[in-house]
Amino acid sequence: xxxxxxxxxxxxxxxxxxxxxxxxxxxxxxxxxxxxxxxxxxxxxxxxxxxxxxxxxxxxxxxxxxxxxxxxxxxxxxxxxxxxxxxxxxxxxxxxxxxxxxxxxxxxxxxxxxxxxxxxxxxxxxxxxxxxxxxxxxxxxxxxxxxxxxxxxxxxxxxxxxxxxxxxxxxxxxxxxxxxxxxxxxxxxxxxxxxxxxxxxxxxxxxxxxxxxxxxxxxxxxxxxxxxxxxxxxxxxxxxxxxxxxxxxxxxxxxxxxxxxxxxxxxxxxxxxxxxxxxxxxxxxxxxxxxxxxxxxxxxxxxxxxxxxxxxxxxxxxxxxxxxxxxx
Amino acid sequence: xxxxxxxxxxxxxxxxxxxxxxxxxxxxxxxxxxxxxxxxxxxxxxxxxxxxxxxxxxxxxxxxxxxxxxxxxxxxxxxxxxxxxxxxxxxxxxxxxxxxxxxxxxxxxxxxxxxxxxxxxxxxxxxxxxxxxxxxxxxxxxxxxxxxxxxxxxxxxxxxxxxxxxxxxxxxxxxxxxxxxxxxxxxxxxxxxxxxxxxxxxxxxxxxxxxxxxxxxxxxxxxxxxxxxxxxxxxxxxxxxxxxxxxxxxxxxxxxxxxxxxxxxxxxxxxxxxxxxxxxxxxxx
Numbered sequence: 001x002x003x004x005x006x007x008x009x010x011x012x013x014x015x016x017x018x019x020x021x022x023x024x025x026x027x028x029x030x031x032x033x034x035x036x037x038x039x040x041x042x043x044x045x046x047x048x049x050x051x052x053x054x055x056x057x058x059x060x061x062x063x064x065x066x067x068x069x070x071x072x073x074x075x076x077x078x079x080x081x082x083x084x085x086x087x088x089x090x091x092x093x094x095x096x097x098x099x100x101x102x103x104x105x106x107x108x109x110x111x112x113x114x115x116x117x118x119x120x121x122x123x124x125x126x127x128x129x130x131x132x133x134x135x136x137x138x139x140x141x142x143x144x145x146x147x148x149x150x151x152x153x154x155x156x157x158x159x160x161x162x163x164x165x166x167x168x169x170x171x172x173x174x175x176x177x178x179x180x181x182x183x184x185x186x187x188x189x190x191x192x193x194x195x196x197x198x199x200x201x202x203x204x205x206x207x208x209x210x211x212x213x214x215x216x217x218x219x220x221x222x223x224x225x226x227x228x229x230x231x232x233x234x235x236x237x238x239x240x241x242x243x244x245x246x247x248x249x250x251x252x253x254x255x256x257x258x259x260x261x262x263x264x265x266x267x268x269x270x271x272x273x274x275x276x277x278x279x280x281x282x283x284x285x286x287x288x289x290x291x292x293x294x295x296x297x298x299x300x301x302x303x304x305x306x307x308x309x310x311x312x313x314x315x316x317x318x319x320x321x322x323x324x325x326x327x328x
Numbered sequence: 329x330x331x332x333x334x335x336x337x338x339x340x341x342x343x344x345x346x347x348x349x350x351x352x353x354x355x356x357x358x359x360x361x362x363x364x365x366x367x368x369x370x371x372x373x374x375x376x377x378x379x380x381x382x383x384x385x386x387x388x389x390x391x392x393x394x395x396x397x398x399x400x401x402x403x404x405x406x407x408x409x410x411x412x413x414x415x416x417x418x419x420x421x422x423x424x425x426x427x428x429x430x431x432x433x434x435x436x437x438x439x440x441x442x443x444x445x446x447x448x449x450x451x452x453x454x455x456x457x458x459x460x461x462x463x464x465x466x467x468x469x470x471x472x473x474x475x476x477x478x479x480x481x482x483x484x485x486x487x488x489x490x491x492x493x494x495x496x497x498x499x500x501x502x503x504x505x506x507x508x509x510x511x512x513x514x515x516x517x518x519x520x521x522x523x524x525x526x527x528x529x530x531x532x533x534x535x536x537x538x539x540x541x542x543x544x545x546x547x548x549x550x551x552x553x554x555x556x557x558x559x560x561x562x563x564x565x566x567x568x569x570x571x572x573x574x575x576x577x578x579x580x581x582x583x584x585x586x587x588x589x590x591x592x593x594x595x596x597x598x599x600x601x602x603x604x605x606x607x608x609x610x611x612x613x
Binding site: 064065066068104107108137138139140167168169170171172197198199221222225 | 470530
């Protein structure tokens, strides 16, 4: 997710925008293991599909403002395994999700208690590949309480955990998140620590956790820094995501970073690991993620409906499969 | 804040409201406050205020300027009339039944749009029973809406007087993250603490690792707590970064009792001179 920061739009400082040249990574497949598609448009899905994104994970998070009642959570979780999954399928992208109570809203304890009660109804659903994103925001006692309860839930369910690390006081928050996971006797290999930076990556990898990096404009990682990190630490247990959401973010962050890695001389094997394979390895531990599903998803039928609704609005024509030789 | 101070602030608000709204609007506002069904009426009126008052910035005469200075609310001088009226309405809520007061205000928070949220957080210093708004204030700091954060962080005496250390530290950290005007945080120096200083030091290191600059005001909160570990980070800042940051670090060191850092600063002729001339202060950053 995002946090606000100043947004420099001075062209003298930023230079002219460069068009993203996908040709460097043409034909490669990508997996964005953290992207909030609920906040994105169909144009984003199209652009992602065109750039080679074949699958993604949408972690449950907050909507930019706190929910005031349980039903909002229930509908949101339902949409992650329902309408949003369907919408993604219409662009040939396999949509998985992780389900959890996010850290900010854990601070509303009376509501958090109710959310904990309905979580077991969602975490065992098909295509739910983990508990997430959970962890700390401002590191309060309430956040810790619900983080621990959800770790326990993940342990019982045998699901990986996607840990959101805080924007503020990140280093200590990251250490604390890992300490607590180990206290609950979870295997670090089942835990994906997200939103890393140069200050946290070494310890996360040294302790055996997965280190995810969010390429997010202005606030988190830039992809030039990301290239340097992979050069320094190698591609093992590292994955890249966009965390694109309702903020100023880029749903093409994964393929763009891959393209930059290619241009900066990283090997195809390394690029494939950090932008595709590692995320699959980590989240497949849920037993809910199979690469074969991605291919099945490619046979898009835009005339399909979800509970009687389609993504096509009045007069719109389905997008045709341009690789097909048959024109009908 | 003492009850007498709150009363004085409230009286100042009343005077300014009266001189900034039409007689008709004033009668309407008065009738809401005098109503037997005050808390329900105020809830509805709170939302309606801009329709009755318009949205212009308030005008103050010289006497009023002195008055708000005296009661410590000169920051309201750039408020809109509807923000002022909303805060004034809330300040007039009957405070005898604490639970009822809490329920009335909480309901407004739950349904608030942006400008209403700004008014609600601005009203915190004017509400009775300050202790019952602590959780709400901490919740507000989790917002990501700039104007709402500004209403809490800038020129608002409530947080410094009422938040516990963890929530206070979050406020300051988030103010740096969201690039608010740090100088406008009330009680900034008074509530500086070691935990905050060490978190800010980690933050500075993150910024440097990302090739970003650090707000010089950060060092203001570190000065008093310089120790061997913080000193090592200060050295990095002094060696690699820009003149403004160097000067801010030098000023922080001059306000500490940590002698090795003071000796180290003396090895930078330009910084030594700037400190000797005595014209460095936190307002200059």
